[in-house]
Amino acid sequence: MPIFGGRSNYPYICARVKAKKSFLLSKDAYHRMLSMDLAEIGRYLGETQYREEMAALGTRYDGATLIENGISQNLAKTYTDILSFSGGHLRQLIAEYLHRWDIYNVKTLIRGKATKASIDDIKEILIPAGSLKQEFINQMLQTTTTEELLETLRQQSVVYVDEELLRNALQTGKLAVMEDALDKEYYSSLLKSIRKTTISEERFLDFMRKEIDITNLKVLFKLKSEGMSGEAMTQYFIPGGLEFKSDRLTKLAISEGMKEMMDDIRQSSYGDYIHVDIEEFEDTKDISSLLREMDKALLDLADKFSHLYPLSILPVLDYVLRKKTEVENIRIIARGKESGLDPELIKKLLVL
Amino acid sequence: MPRIEIQPTRSELQETNRRIHLTTNGHRILKLKRDGLIMEFFKILDEAKDIREDIVRKYQESSERIAIADAVDGVLAVRSAALAISRKPKIELLTRNLMGVVVPEIEATTIRTPPEDRGYGIIGTSPHIDLAADSYQRLLETVVKAAELETTMRRLLEEIERTKRRVNALEFKVLPDLLETKKFIEMRLEEMERDNIFRLKRIKAKAKEA
Numbered sequence: 001m002p003i004f005g006g007r008s009n010y011p012y013i014c015a016r017v018k019a020k021k022s023f024l025l026s027k028d029a030y031h032r033m034l035s036m037d038l039a040e041i042g043r044y045l046g047e048t049q050y051r052e053e054m055a056a057l058g059t060r061y062d063g064a065t066l067i068e069n070g071i072s073q074n075l076a077k078t079y080t081d082i083l084s085f086s087g088g089h090l091r092q093l094i095a096e097y098l099h100r101w102d103i104y105n106v107k108t109l110i111r112g113k114a115t116k117a118s119i120d121d122i123k124e125i126l127i128p129a130g131s132l133k134q135e136f137i138n139q140m141l142q143t144t145t146t147e148e149l150l151e152t153l154r155q156q157s158v159v160y161v162d163e164e165l166l167r168n169a170l171q172t173g174k175l176a177v178m179e180d181a182l183d184k185e186y187y188s189s190l191l192k193s194i195r196k197t198t199i200s201e202e203r204f205l206d207f208m209r210k211e212i213d214i215t216n217l218k219v220l221f222k223l224k225s226e227g228m229s230g231e232a233m234t235q236y237f238i239p240g241g242l243e244f245k246s247d248r249l250t251k252l253a254i255s256e257g258m259k260e261m262m263d264d265i266r267q268s269s270y271g272d273y274i275h276v277d278i279e280e281f282e283d284t285k286d287i288s289s290l291l292r293e294m295d296k297a298l299l300d301l302a303d304k305f306s307h308l309y310p311l312s313i314l315p316v317l318d319y320v321l322r323k324k325t326e327v328e329n330i331r332i333i334a335r336g337k338e339s340g341l342d343p344e345l346i347k348k349l350l351v352l
Numbered sequence: 353m354p355r356i357e358i359q360p361t362r363s364e365l366q367e368t369n370r371r372i373h374l375t376t377n378g379h380r381i382l383k384l385k386r387d388g389l390i391m392e393f394f395k396i397l398d399e400a401k402d403i404r405e406d407i408v409r410k411y412q413e414s415s416e417r418i419a420i421a422d423a424v425d426g427v428l429a430v431r432s433a434a435l436a437i438s439r440k441p442k443i444e445l446l447t448r449n450l451m452g453v454v455v456p457e458i459e460a461t462t463i464r465t466p467p468e469d470r471g472y473g474i475i476g477t478s479p480h481i482d483l484a485a486d487s488y489q490r491l492l493e494t495v496v497k498a499a500e501l502e503t504t505m506r507r508l509l510e511e512i513e514r515t516k517r518r519v520n521a522l523e524f525k526v527l528p529d530l531l532e533t534k535k536f537i538e539m540r541l542e543e544m545e546r547d548n549i550f551r552l553k554r555i556k557a558k559a560k561e562a
Binding site: 065068072103104108111112114115117121122124125126127173174175176178179180182184215218219221222223225226228232236238287288291331332333334336340341346 | 424432437471475483486
């Protein structure tokens with residue numbers, strides 16, 4: 001990752017982020033959108049902070065696609081804005097956090113190349129966020145052989161890709177191991193970049209480790225519902241969690257029933273967020289509500305941390321997460337309406 | 353059989369009797385086969401009906417799951433995950449014999465894959481995408497099973513139809529023709545017998561007169 005110079009202008013950034021936060025949609029806005037049709041939602045968004053994107057894309061797209069593209073572009077712009085007005089170590093931390101979009105885009109590029117998808121198809125699904133240069137993306141798109149792909153990846157320093165894993169993935173057509181290594185590397189690099197010189201940075205480290213806990217729990221729920229064996233599961237956990245370290249996660253993974261696992265999780269600080277009926281869950285193996293509860297837990301944590309240290313990266317992080325959740329909620333409403341999902345189900349999917 | 357070609361002889365009568373016996377046996381066996389095929393067909397029909405309902409249910413479930421994945425993770429993320437899947441499902445087409453009818457037996461071994469074999473990463477891919485992928489894999493498995501059952505049903509129907517035509521042909525055409533032929537030969541033979549007796553009587557009478 002590039003090292004950013006200058007001072008970490010916390011008061012300025014936090015004030016700007018606070019101002020931006022005031023533009024986030026309220027819970028009422030989602031309820032209003034739920035009773036609108038797609039055209040009305042588009043018009044409504046055109047009167048909010050999404051005005052520019054909706055106007056710019058209005059001639060090319062319509063319906064849910066217009067809404068999804070508009071809000072995605074706005075999200076990317078918001079992240080770029082935050083980076084542009086921050087400086088010093090703070091900027092480095094924010095950039096490290098937003099680095100997940102680079103990972104997503106590199107994964108998409110490799111997936112596209114591995115399956116020989118057309119350049120247009122790959123281009124269409126890249127997310128315009130993160131710090132990958134357009135030149136690198138174009139070079140990646142033009143590669144035709146594994147060697148060219150490896151060479152192009154070697155020339156950039158934004159995302160580290162293990163060559164052996166990539167070579168193996170391209171040979172076998174199974175990208176999972178390489179992709180998981182990228183995700184683990186993301187968290188490892190993020191944890192390393194936190195200096196722990198101030199209390200706020202220590203709390204930021206705690207927050208990130210809690211995020212790792214939540215990600216690991218989501219992986220655990222997913223793999224448990226798929227019926228994967230406990231031993232096999234352990235390789236998918238990201239090291240560095242705060243409450244759920246490797247041995248505790250292994251214990252949960254090899255536990256026989258869901259009840260035993262949930263009882264243990266309920267004893268942690270995330271226990272308050274889990275309200276699912278275990279018997280119903282054991283029957284249906286539907287983890288959707290559990291996942292939403294985990295997402296809500298993360299949002300709540302970000303909110304709590306941001307209030308504890310108002311002049312730190314934590315309010316920025318809280319805003320970044322809230323903005324991402326807002327975009328996801330709008331997309332859930334728009335796509336849900338487009339696919340004719342039951343309004344009650346759409347409401348359930350929202351993270352409010 | 354046109355009567356003009358029939359030679360009203362004892363050997364022809366024996367041959368016709370042999371053919372009647374063969375036809376009656378064939379007719380009985382074909383009727384048994386037809387009934388057996390119909391029973392088999394109805395057995396599969398129930399299974400096929402269940403599997404059709406299963407397909408509709410699973411299709412609705414898969415559509416809902418992909419709609420949820422599109423909504424929660426975005427169409428871009430879903431399409432990106434789809435790009436990672438390079439392994440296409442393989443099916444092996446075998447055959448089996450069902451009462452003389454060759455029906456397909458489709459073995460699909462690589463449709464349902466565990467999450468680690470789907471191509472994309474476990475950690476970074478949303479569980480909603482996994483749920484959608486799993487639903488579609490289950491749907492595809494059912495579609496393959498339905499294809500096997502429905503092809504079997506179609507082949508059975510064709511065979512039932514063919515057997516029915518044969519049974520009807522034997523019952524309403526071949527057997528009546530043969531019986532008629534037998535009757536004709538018997539009548540002709542009796543007539544010839546009578547002619548013969550009459551001729552012998554006349555010869556005997558002439559011999560007496562002489």
